[in-house]
Amino acid sequence: MTLFFHIGRYFMLLFRVFSKPEKFSVYGRQIIYEIYSLGIGSLSIVSIISVFMGGVITIQAAFGFSSPWIPLYAVGFTTRESMLLEFCPTIVSLILAGKVGSNIASEIGAMRVTEQIDALEIMGVNSAGYLILPKILAAMLINPFLIAISMFLGLVGGYLMGISSGACTSYEYIFGIQAFFEPWKLYYSFTKVVVFAFLITSVASYFGYFTNGGALEVGRSSTRAVVITSILILIFNLILTQLFLAR
Amino acid sequence: MIEIKNISKSFGDRKIINDVSFTFYPGKTNLMIGESGCGKTTILKLMVGLHSVDEGQILYSGRNFPALAPREKQDVRKEIGMLFQAGALFDSQTLEENVRFPLDMFTHLTKAEKLDRVNFCLERVKLEGRNKLYPSELSGGMKKRAALARAIANNPKYLFCDEPNSGLDPKTSIVIDDLIQDITREYNITTVVITHDMNSVLEIGENIMFIYKGQNWWVGTREEILKATNKELYDFVFASEFMQQVFKASRS
Numbered sequence: 001m002t003l004f005f006h007i008g009r010y011f012m013l014l015f016r017v018f019s020k021p022e023k024f025s026v027y028g029r030q031i032i033y034e035i036y037s038l039g040i041g042s043l044s045i046v047s048i049i050s051v052f053m054g055g056v057i058t059i060q061a062a063f064g065f066s067s068p069w070i071p072l073y074a075v076g077f078t079t080r081e082s083m084l085l086e087f088c089p090t091i092v093s094l095i096l097a098g099k100v101g102s103n104i105a106s107e108i109g110a111m112r113v114t115e116q117i118d119a120l121e122i123m124g125v126n127s128a129g130y131l132i133l134p135k136i137l138a139a140m141l142i143n144p145f146l147i148a149i150s151m152f153l154g155l156v157g158g159y160l161m162g163i164s165s166g167a168c169t170s171y172e173y174i175f176g177i178q179a180f181f182e183p184w185k186l187y188y189s190f191t192k193v194v195v196f197a198f199l200i201t202s203v204a205s206y207f208g209y210f211t212n213g214g215a216l217e218v219g220r221s222s223t224r225a226v227v228i229t230s231i232l233i234l235i236f237n238l239i240l241t242q243l244f245l246a247r
Numbered sequence: 248m249i250e251i252k253n254i255s256k257s258f259g260d261r262k263i264i265n266d267v268s269f270t271f272y273p274g275k276t277n278l279m280i281g282e283s284g285c286g287k288t289t290i291l292k293l294m295v296g297l298h299s300v301d302e303g304q305i306l307y308s309g310r311n312f313p314a315l316a317p318r319e320k321q322d323v324r325k326e327i328g329m330l331f332q333a334g335a336l337f338d339s340q341t342l343e344e345n346v347r348f349p350l351d352m353f354t355h356l357t358k359a360e361k362l363d364r365v366n367f368c369l370e371r372v373k374l375e376g377r378n379k380l381y382p383s384e385l386s387g388g389m390k391k392r393a394a395l396a397r398a399i400a401n402n403p404k405y406l407f408c409d410e411p412n413s414g415l416d417p418k419t420s421i422v423i424d425d426l427i428q429d430i431t432r433e434y435n436i437t438t439v440v441i442t443h444d445m446n447s448v449l450e451i452g453e454n455i456m457f458i459y460k461g462q463n464w465w466v467g468t469r470e471e472i473l474k475a476t477n478k479e480l481y482d483f484v485f486a487s488e489f490m491q492q493v494f495k496a497s498r499s
Contacts, residue, residue, distance in 0.1 A: 124321040
Protein backbone atom coordinates (compact mmCIF):
# COMPACT_ATOMS: atom_id res chain seq x y z
CA MET A 1 0.00 0.00 0.00
CA THR A 2 2.82 2.41 0.89
CA LEU A 3 4.36 1.82 -2.53
CA PHE A 4 1.12 2.77 -4.31
CA PHE A 5 0.77 5.80 -2.04
CA HIS A 6 4.22 7.03 -3.06
CA ILE A 7 3.68 6.31 -6.75
CA GLY A 8 0.36 8.16 -6.70
CA ARG A 9 1.81 11.13 -4.83
CA TYR A 10 4.83 11.20 -7.16
CA PHE A 11 2.63 11.48 -10.25
CA MET A 12 0.43 14.10 -8.59
CA LEU A 13 3.56 16.10 -7.84
CA LEU A 14 4.69 15.73 -11.47
CA PHE A 15 1.32 17.05 -12.59
CA ARG A 16 1.96 20.20 -10.55
CA VAL A 17 5.57 20.40 -11.75
CA PHE A 18 4.52 20.43 -15.41
CA SER A 19 1.67 22.93 -15.02
CA LYS A 20 2.02 26.32 -16.70
CA PRO A 21 4.77 28.48 -15.15
CA GLU A 22 3.82 31.84 -13.63
CA LYS A 23 6.54 33.60 -15.60
CA PHE A 24 8.71 31.95 -18.23
CA SER A 25 11.61 34.41 -17.86
CA VAL A 26 12.03 33.57 -14.16
CA TYR A 27 11.97 29.84 -14.90
CA GLY A 28 14.46 30.38 -17.75
CA ARG A 29 16.89 32.05 -15.35
CA GLN A 30 16.44 29.19 -12.90
CA ILE A 31 17.21 26.62 -15.63
CA ILE A 32 20.48 28.38 -16.44
CA TYR A 33 21.36 28.49 -12.75
CA GLU A 34 20.57 24.78 -12.36
CA ILE A 35 22.58 23.87 -15.47
CA TYR A 36 25.55 25.48 -13.80
CA SER A 37 24.80 24.03 -10.37
CA LEU A 38 23.91 20.45 -11.37
CA GLY A 39 25.95 20.06 -14.56
CA ILE A 40 29.08 22.16 -14.39
CA GLY A 41 29.38 21.42 -10.68
CA SER A 42 29.59 17.69 -11.45
CA LEU A 43 32.12 18.00 -14.28
CA SER A 44 35.24 17.46 -12.16
CA ILE A 45 34.05 14.26 -10.44
CA VAL A 46 32.72 12.83 -13.72
CA SER A 47 36.02 13.64 -15.50
CA ILE A 48 38.23 12.06 -12.84
CA ILE A 49 36.14 8.89 -12.63
CA SER A 50 35.91 8.54 -16.42
CA VAL A 51 39.67 8.82 -17.02
CA PHE A 52 40.46 6.25 -14.35
CA MET A 53 37.69 3.86 -15.38
CA GLY A 54 38.77 4.06 -19.03
CA GLY A 55 42.29 3.14 -17.92
CA VAL A 56 41.10 0.23 -15.77
CA ILE A 57 38.85 -1.21 -18.49
CA THR A 58 41.78 -1.09 -20.96
CA ILE A 59 44.07 -2.97 -18.56
CA GLN A 60 41.37 -5.57 -17.80
CA ALA A 61 40.65 -6.05 -21.51
CA ALA A 62 44.34 -6.46 -22.31
CA PHE A 63 44.69 -8.92 -19.41
CA GLY A 64 41.72 -10.95 -20.64
CA PHE A 65 42.82 -11.09 -24.27
CA SER A 66 45.92 -13.25 -23.79
CA SER A 67 45.11 -15.53 -26.73
CA PRO A 68 47.17 -14.82 -29.88
CA TRP A 69 43.99 -15.37 -31.94
CA ILE A 70 42.47 -12.15 -30.58
CA PRO A 71 43.86 -9.05 -32.31
CA LEU A 72 45.19 -6.33 -29.99
CA TYR A 73 42.86 -3.68 -31.43
CA ALA A 74 40.16 -5.59 -29.50
CA VAL A 75 41.44 -3.77 -26.40
CA GLY A 76 40.39 -0.39 -27.85
CA PHE A 77 37.16 -1.92 -29.20
CA THR A 78 36.24 -3.37 -25.78
CA THR A 79 37.05 -0.13 -23.99
CA ARG A 80 34.84 1.83 -26.39
CA GLU A 81 31.92 -0.59 -26.12
CA SER A 82 32.10 -0.71 -22.31
CA MET A 83 32.37 3.05 -21.96
CA LEU A 84 29.70 3.94 -24.51
CA LEU A 85 27.13 1.30 -23.72
CA GLU A 86 27.30 0.90 -19.98
CA PHE A 87 29.88 2.78 -17.97
CA CYS A 88 29.22 6.35 -19.09
CA PRO A 89 25.42 6.33 -19.30
CA THR A 90 24.67 4.03 -16.36
CA ILE A 91 27.53 4.08 -13.88
CA VAL A 92 28.09 7.84 -14.22
CA SER A 93 24.32 8.33 -13.79
CA LEU A 94 24.50 6.23 -10.61
CA ILE A 95 27.32 8.46 -9.39
CA LEU A 96 25.25 11.53 -10.27
CA ALA A 97 22.30 10.01 -8.40
CA GLY A 98 24.52 10.09 -5.32
CA LYS A 99 25.95 13.55 -5.83
CA VAL A 100 23.14 15.47 -7.50
CA GLY A 101 20.26 13.43 -6.01
CA SER A 102 21.33 13.93 -2.42
CA ASN A 103 22.03 17.59 -3.14
CA ILE A 104 18.52 18.17 -4.55
CA ALA A 105 16.73 16.18 -1.82
CA SER A 106 18.55 17.97 0.99
CA GLU A 107 18.16 21.41 -0.62
CA ILE A 108 14.41 21.07 -1.16
CA GLY A 109 14.00 19.22 2.16
CA ALA A 110 15.75 22.05 4.02
CA MET A 111 13.52 24.57 2.24
CA ARG A 112 10.49 22.56 3.39
CA VAL A 113 11.48 22.40 7.07
CA THR A 114 12.47 26.09 7.17
CA GLU A 115 9.06 27.09 5.69
CA GLN A 116 10.61 28.50 2.50
CA ILE A 117 8.25 26.33 0.44
CA ASP A 118 5.29 27.59 2.47
CA ALA A 119 6.49 31.12 1.78
CA LEU A 120 6.44 30.41 -1.97
CA GLU A 121 2.96 28.91 -1.77
CA ILE A 122 1.57 31.85 0.20
CA MET A 123 3.01 34.27 -2.36
CA GLY A 124 0.92 32.47 -4.97
CA VAL A 125 3.86 30.65 -6.58
CA ASN A 126 3.49 27.02 -7.66
CA SER A 127 6.36 25.86 -5.45
CA ALA A 128 6.60 22.43 -7.10
CA GLY A 129 6.92 23.96 -10.55
CA TYR A 130 9.31 26.71 -9.52
CA LEU A 131 11.65 24.44 -7.55
CA ILE A 132 11.52 21.18 -9.49
CA LEU A 133 10.85 21.90 -13.17
CA PRO A 134 14.09 23.87 -13.75
CA LYS A 135 16.09 21.07 -12.13
CA ILE A 136 14.51 18.37 -14.30
CA LEU A 137 14.93 20.35 -17.52
CA ALA A 138 18.47 21.44 -16.64
CA ALA A 139 19.59 17.86 -15.92
CA MET A 140 17.93 16.51 -19.08
CA LEU A 141 19.72 19.21 -21.09
CA ILE A 142 23.17 19.12 -19.51
CA ASN A 143 23.62 15.43 -18.63
CA PRO A 144 24.03 14.28 -22.27
CA PHE A 145 26.91 16.78 -22.62
CA LEU A 146 28.36 15.59 -19.34
CA ILE A 147 28.18 11.99 -20.50
CA ALA A 148 29.68 12.87 -23.91
CA ILE A 149 32.64 14.40 -22.08
CA SER A 150 32.80 11.32 -19.88
CA MET A 151 32.91 9.06 -22.97
CA PHE A 152 35.68 11.10 -24.54
CA LEU A 153 37.74 11.23 -21.33
CA GLY A 154 37.19 7.50 -20.73
CA LEU A 155 38.62 6.71 -24.14
CA VAL A 156 41.51 9.11 -23.50
CA GLY A 157 42.18 7.39 -20.16
CA GLY A 158 42.14 4.02 -21.90
CA TYR A 159 44.54 5.29 -24.55
CA LEU A 160 47.00 6.67 -21.98
CA MET A 161 46.90 3.48 -19.91
CA GLY A 162 47.05 1.18 -22.93
CA ILE A 163 50.11 2.91 -24.36
CA SER A 164 51.95 3.46 -21.07
CA SER A 165 51.42 -0.14 -19.90
CA GLY A 166 52.33 -1.59 -23.28
CA ALA A 167 48.95 -3.36 -23.56
CA CYS A 168 48.63 -2.18 -27.16
CA THR A 169 50.12 0.32 -29.56
CA SER A 170 48.68 3.73 -30.29
CA TYR A 171 47.66 2.58 -33.78
CA GLU A 172 45.94 -0.57 -32.47
CA TYR A 173 44.02 1.33 -29.81
CA ILE A 174 42.83 4.06 -32.17
CA PHE A 175 41.92 1.45 -34.79
CA GLY A 176 40.05 -0.51 -32.10
CA ILE A 177 37.94 2.41 -30.89
CA GLN A 178 36.85 3.06 -34.49
CA ALA A 179 36.27 -0.57 -35.48
CA PHE A 180 32.70 -1.82 -36.17
CA PHE A 181 31.22 1.42 -34.86
CA GLU A 182 27.43 1.57 -35.06
CA PRO A 183 26.11 5.14 -34.50
CA TRP A 184 22.69 3.97 -33.25
CA LYS A 185 24.40 2.75 -30.07
CA LEU A 186 24.97 6.40 -29.19
CA TYR A 187 21.24 6.97 -29.60
CA TYR A 188 20.65 4.12 -27.13
CA SER A 189 23.19 5.54 -24.66
CA PHE A 190 21.87 9.09 -24.77
CA THR A 191 18.27 7.93 -24.45
CA LYS A 192 19.31 6.19 -21.24
CA VAL A 193 21.09 9.33 -20.05
CA VAL A 194 18.01 11.52 -20.56
CA VAL A 195 15.71 9.00 -18.81
CA PHE A 196 18.15 8.67 -15.90
CA ALA A 197 18.48 12.46 -15.63
CA PHE A 198 14.69 12.69 -15.30
CA LEU A 199 14.64 9.97 -12.64
CA ILE A 200 17.50 11.47 -10.63
CA THR A 201 15.99 14.94 -10.43
CA SER A 202 12.30 14.07 -10.13
CA VAL A 203 12.68 11.31 -7.53
CA ALA A 204 15.15 13.31 -5.43
CA SER A 205 12.85 16.34 -5.63
CA TYR A 206 9.90 14.18 -4.57
CA PHE A 207 11.67 13.01 -1.42
CA GLY A 208 12.88 16.51 -0.61
CA TYR A 209 9.49 18.12 -1.25
CA PHE A 210 7.63 15.79 1.11
CA THR A 211 10.14 15.99 3.95
CA ASN A 212 8.49 16.40 7.36
CA GLY A 213 10.20 17.39 10.57
CA GLY A 214 13.72 18.70 11.02
CA ALA A 215 17.37 18.20 10.12
CA LEU A 216 17.25 14.47 10.84
CA GLU A 217 14.41 13.95 8.36
CA VAL A 218 16.24 16.01 5.74
CA GLY A 219 19.16 13.58 6.04
CA ARG A 220 16.80 10.60 5.82
CA SER A 221 15.08 12.02 2.74
CA SER A 222 18.43 12.52 1.10
CA THR A 223 19.51 8.93 1.77
CA ARG A 224 16.15 7.53 0.65
CA ALA A 225 16.32 9.58 -2.54
CA VAL A 226 19.74 8.17 -3.45
CA VAL A 227 18.74 4.56 -2.71
CA ILE A 228 15.43 4.68 -4.60
CA THR A 229 16.92 6.56 -7.56
CA SER A 230 19.77 4.05 -7.84
CA ILE A 231 17.34 1.13 -7.85
CA LEU A 232 15.15 2.85 -10.45
CA ILE A 233 18.17 3.54 -12.65
CA LEU A 234 19.07 -0.16 -12.57
CA ILE A 235 15.48 -1.20 -13.37
CA PHE A 236 15.13 1.28 -16.23
CA ASN A 237 18.58 0.32 -17.52
CA LEU A 238 17.34 -3.23 -17.87
CA ILE A 239 14.07 -2.17 -19.52
CA LEU A 240 15.74 0.19 -22.01
CA THR A 241 18.48 -2.33 -22.83
CA GLN A 242 15.85 -4.95 -23.50
CA LEU A 243 13.90 -2.52 -25.68
CA PHE A 244 16.92 -1.35 -27.70
CA LEU A 245 19.24 -4.34 -27.88
CA ALA A 246 17.14 -7.50 -27.59
CA ARG A 247 16.95 -9.48 -30.83
CA MET B 248 -11.22 42.88 5.52
CA ILE B 249 -10.99 39.18 6.38
CA GLU B 250 -13.82 37.34 8.08
CA ILE B 251 -13.58 33.83 9.42
CA LYS B 252 -16.93 32.21 10.06
CA ASN B 253 -17.41 29.07 12.14
CA ILE B 254 -14.20 27.41 11.04
CA SER B 255 -13.26 24.00 12.43
CA LYS B 256 -10.31 21.72 11.85
CA SER B 257 -9.43 18.24 13.09
CA PHE B 258 -6.25 16.23 12.72
CA GLY B 259 -7.25 12.60 13.06
CA ASP B 260 -9.57 12.33 16.06
CA ARG B 261 -8.31 15.55 17.64
CA LYS B 262 -10.36 18.65 17.04
CA ILE B 263 -7.79 21.46 17.01
CA ILE B 264 -10.01 24.36 15.95
CA ASN B 265 -13.61 24.44 17.08
CA ASP B 266 -16.15 26.81 15.54
CA VAL B 267 -14.02 29.98 15.49
CA SER B 268 -15.42 33.23 14.07
CA PHE B 269 -13.73 36.61 13.95
CA THR B 270 -13.38 39.72 11.77
CA PHE B 271 -9.98 41.21 10.93
CA TYR B 272 -10.25 44.88 9.97
CA PRO B 273 -8.15 46.84 7.47
CA GLY B 274 -5.85 49.54 8.83
CA LYS B 275 -5.75 47.82 12.21
CA THR B 276 -3.31 45.39 13.78
CA ASN B 277 -5.51 42.38 14.50
CA LEU B 278 -3.95 40.06 17.07
CA MET B 279 -4.49 36.38 17.74
CA ILE B 280 -3.15 35.55 21.17
CA GLY B 281 -3.12 32.46 23.33
CA GLU B 282 -0.94 29.85 24.96
CA SER B 283 1.44 27.71 22.92
CA GLY B 284 -0.47 24.89 21.25
CA CYS B 285 -3.87 26.58 21.49
CA GLY B 286 -4.32 26.63 17.70
CA LYS B 287 -3.20 30.14 16.66
CA THR B 288 -0.79 29.00 13.95
CA THR B 289 -3.30 26.41 12.72
CA ILE B 290 -5.89 29.17 12.23
CA LEU B 291 -3.29 31.22 10.35
CA LYS B 292 -2.41 28.25 8.14
CA LEU B 293 -6.11 27.67 7.47
CA MET B 294 -6.48 31.31 6.52
CA VAL B 295 -3.66 31.23 3.97
CA GLY B 296 -4.61 27.81 2.64
CA LEU B 297 -1.67 25.77 3.92
CA HIS B 298 -4.28 23.57 5.63
CA SER B 299 -7.82 22.99 4.40
CA VAL B 300 -10.78 23.78 6.66
CA ASP B 301 -13.19 21.01 7.62
CA GLU B 302 -16.06 23.45 8.10
CA GLY B 303 -16.68 27.17 7.86
CA GLN B 304 -15.81 30.10 5.62
CA ILE B 305 -12.78 32.36 5.24
CA LEU B 306 -13.82 35.51 3.41
CA TYR B 307 -11.22 37.79 1.83
CA SER B 308 -13.21 40.93 0.98
CA GLY B 309 -16.21 38.67 0.46
CA ARG B 310 -14.44 35.90 -1.49
CA ASN B 311 -14.72 32.54 0.28
CA PHE B 312 -11.11 31.37 0.00
CA PRO B 313 -11.53 27.61 0.65
CA ALA B 314 -14.22 27.39 -2.05
CA LEU B 315 -12.17 29.15 -4.76
CA ALA B 316 -10.64 27.35 -7.76
CA PRO B 317 -6.83 26.89 -7.57
CA ARG B 318 -6.16 29.77 -10.02
CA GLU B 319 -8.47 32.09 -8.06
CA LYS B 320 -6.75 31.05 -4.83
CA GLN B 321 -3.42 32.02 -6.39
CA ASP B 322 -4.86 35.43 -7.26
CA VAL B 323 -5.86 35.96 -3.61
CA ARG B 324 -2.45 34.80 -2.47
CA LYS B 325 -0.77 37.42 -4.63
CA GLU B 326 -2.47 39.97 -2.37
CA ILE B 327 -0.99 38.35 0.75
CA GLY B 328 2.31 39.11 2.43
CA MET B 329 3.54 36.86 5.19
CA LEU B 330 6.18 37.23 7.84
CA PHE B 331 7.16 33.77 9.11
CA GLN B 332 8.37 33.05 12.62
CA ALA B 333 11.90 32.26 11.39
CA GLY B 334 11.77 34.63 8.43
CA ALA B 335 11.74 31.90 5.74
CA LEU B 336 14.06 33.95 3.56
CA PHE B 337 15.47 32.09 0.56
CA ASP B 338 18.97 31.05 1.68
CA SER B 339 20.45 30.98 -1.81
CA GLN B 340 19.39 34.54 -2.59
CA THR B 341 20.72 37.89 -1.43
CA LEU B 342 18.51 40.29 0.48
CA GLU B 343 17.85 42.21 -2.72
CA GLU B 344 16.88 39.06 -4.61
CA ASN B 345 14.63 37.96 -1.75
CA VAL B 346 12.72 41.24 -1.70
CA ARG B 347 12.65 41.40 -5.52
CA PHE B 348 11.28 37.86 -5.83
CA PRO B 349 7.53 38.67 -5.74
CA LEU B 350 8.15 41.56 -8.14
CA ASP B 351 10.01 39.26 -10.56
CA MET B 352 7.22 36.73 -10.37
CA PHE B 353 4.12 38.86 -10.60
CA THR B 354 4.92 42.27 -12.06
CA HIS B 355 6.15 43.61 -15.37
CA LEU B 356 8.23 46.39 -13.85
CA THR B 357 11.56 47.30 -15.44
CA LYS B 358 14.79 46.35 -13.71
CA ALA B 359 15.29 49.93 -12.48
CA GLU B 360 11.73 50.16 -11.16
CA LYS B 361 12.16 46.88 -9.29
CA LEU B 362 15.41 48.07 -7.77
CA ASP B 363 13.73 51.30 -6.67
CA ARG B 364 10.94 49.32 -5.01
CA VAL B 365 13.45 46.97 -3.33
CA ASN B 366 15.47 49.89 -2.00
CA PHE B 367 12.29 51.59 -0.77
CA CYS B 368 11.19 48.44 1.09
CA LEU B 369 14.63 47.90 2.61
CA GLU B 370 14.76 51.53 3.67
CA ARG B 371 11.27 51.15 5.18
CA VAL B 372 12.55 48.36 7.45
CA LYS B 373 15.83 50.16 8.11
CA LEU B 374 18.02 47.78 6.11
CA GLU B 375 19.17 50.20 3.44
CA GLY B 376 22.54 49.40 1.87
CA ARG B 377 22.39 45.72 2.87
CA ASN B 378 21.18 44.59 -0.57
CA LYS B 379 23.99 42.15 -1.26
CA LEU B 380 24.01 40.33 2.08
CA TYR B 381 22.80 36.73 2.31
CA PRO B 382 20.31 35.63 5.02
CA SER B 383 23.10 33.70 6.79
CA GLU B 384 24.91 37.03 7.29
CA LEU B 385 21.97 38.65 9.09
CA SER B 386 21.02 38.69 12.77
CA GLY B 387 17.63 37.37 13.94
CA GLY B 388 16.09 40.84 14.05
CA MET B 389 17.48 41.76 10.65
CA LYS B 390 16.06 38.55 9.17
CA LYS B 391 12.61 39.45 10.48
CA ARG B 392 12.88 42.95 9.05
CA ALA B 393 14.10 41.55 5.73
CA ALA B 394 11.17 39.12 5.67
CA LEU B 395 8.85 42.04 6.38
CA ALA B 396 10.40 43.95 3.47
CA ARG B 397 9.72 40.96 1.20
CA ALA B 398 6.18 40.66 2.55
CA ILE B 399 5.33 44.27 1.66
CA ALA B 400 7.25 44.40 -1.64
CA ASN B 401 4.23 43.67 -3.81
CA ASN B 402 1.88 46.05 -1.94
CA PRO B 403 -0.17 43.36 -0.18
CA LYS B 404 -3.76 43.95 0.93
CA TYR B 405 -3.35 41.38 3.71
CA LEU B 406 -0.32 40.90 5.96
CA PHE B 407 0.16 37.87 8.21
CA CYS B 408 2.83 37.83 10.91
CA ASP B 409 3.54 34.61 12.79
CA GLU B 410 5.14 35.48 16.13
CA PRO B 411 7.19 38.38 14.80
CA ASN B 412 8.89 38.94 18.17
CA SER B 413 9.94 35.42 19.04
CA GLY B 414 13.63 35.15 19.81
CA LEU B 415 14.19 38.90 19.74
CA ASP B 416 15.42 41.24 22.46
CA PRO B 417 12.81 43.70 23.83
CA LYS B 418 14.26 46.67 21.95
CA THR B 419 14.23 44.92 18.57
CA SER B 420 10.76 43.56 19.34
CA ILE B 421 9.46 47.11 19.72
CA VAL B 422 11.11 48.10 16.43
CA ILE B 423 9.35 45.21 14.64
CA ASP B 424 6.00 45.98 16.35
CA ASP B 425 6.22 49.65 15.41
CA LEU B 426 7.10 48.76 11.82
CA ILE B 427 4.12 46.42 11.52
CA GLN B 428 1.75 49.00 12.97
CA ASP B 429 3.12 51.86 10.84
CA ILE B 430 2.92 49.83 7.63
CA THR B 431 -0.60 48.66 8.49
CA ARG B 432 -1.87 52.19 9.02
CA GLU B 433 0.07 53.75 6.16
CA TYR B 434 -1.20 51.34 3.48
CA ASN B 435 -4.52 50.40 5.12
CA ILE B 436 -3.51 46.72 5.18
CA THR B 437 -5.50 44.04 7.00
CA THR B 438 -2.81 42.77 9.32
CA VAL B 439 -3.05 39.59 11.36
CA VAL B 440 -0.41 39.09 14.04
CA ILE B 441 0.05 35.94 16.10
CA THR B 442 1.80 36.54 19.36
CA HIS B 443 2.02 35.53 22.98
CA ASP B 444 4.24 38.43 23.85
CA MET B 445 2.30 40.70 26.24
CA ASN B 446 4.44 43.72 25.38
CA SER B 447 3.28 43.41 21.78
CA VAL B 448 -0.31 42.92 22.85
CA LEU B 449 -0.27 46.13 24.87
CA GLU B 450 1.77 47.98 22.23
CA ILE B 451 -0.15 47.23 19.03
CA GLY B 452 -3.28 45.22 19.93
CA GLU B 453 -6.11 47.17 18.35
CA ASN B 454 -8.40 44.21 17.75
CA ILE B 455 -7.59 41.10 19.78
CA MET B 456 -8.91 37.53 19.72
CA PHE B 457 -7.87 35.26 22.58
CA ILE B 458 -7.81 31.60 21.56
CA TYR B 459 -8.19 28.96 24.24
CA LYS B 460 -8.20 25.23 23.42
CA GLY B 461 -9.02 25.92 19.79
CA GLN B 462 -11.94 28.21 20.52
CA ASN B 463 -12.53 31.95 20.33
CA TRP B 464 -12.56 32.67 24.06
CA TRP B 465 -12.47 36.45 24.23
CA VAL B 466 -12.49 39.47 21.87
CA GLY B 467 -11.47 43.02 22.71
CA THR B 468 -8.81 45.74 22.54
CA ARG B 469 -5.56 46.35 24.42
CA GLU B 470 -7.42 48.81 26.67
CA GLU B 471 -10.02 46.19 27.53
CA ILE B 472 -7.67 43.25 28.02
CA LEU B 473 -6.33 44.45 31.39
CA LYS B 474 -9.83 44.82 32.74
CA ALA B 475 -11.15 41.51 31.41
CA THR B 476 -12.70 39.18 33.97
CA ASN B 477 -12.36 36.01 31.90
CA LYS B 478 -10.38 33.57 34.04
CA GLU B 479 -8.38 31.89 31.27
CA LEU B 480 -7.49 35.26 29.75
CA TYR B 481 -6.52 36.64 33.16
CA ASP B 482 -4.24 33.63 33.75
CA PHE B 483 -2.63 34.18 30.36
CA VAL B 484 -2.14 37.94 30.68
CA PHE B 485 -0.95 37.91 34.26
CA ALA B 486 1.09 34.73 34.11
CA SER B 487 4.20 36.61 35.13
CA GLU B 488 4.77 38.24 38.52
CA PHE B 489 6.01 41.31 36.71
CA MET B 490 2.74 41.85 34.84
CA GLN B 491 0.79 41.48 38.09
CA GLN B 492 2.95 44.11 39.78
CA VAL B 493 2.63 46.48 36.82
CA PHE B 494 -1.12 46.07 36.89
CA LYS B 495 -1.33 46.67 40.65
CA ALA B 496 0.92 49.70 40.36
CA SER B 497 -1.15 51.17 37.53
CA ARG B 498 -4.33 50.72 39.56
CA SER B 499 -2.92 52.29 42.71
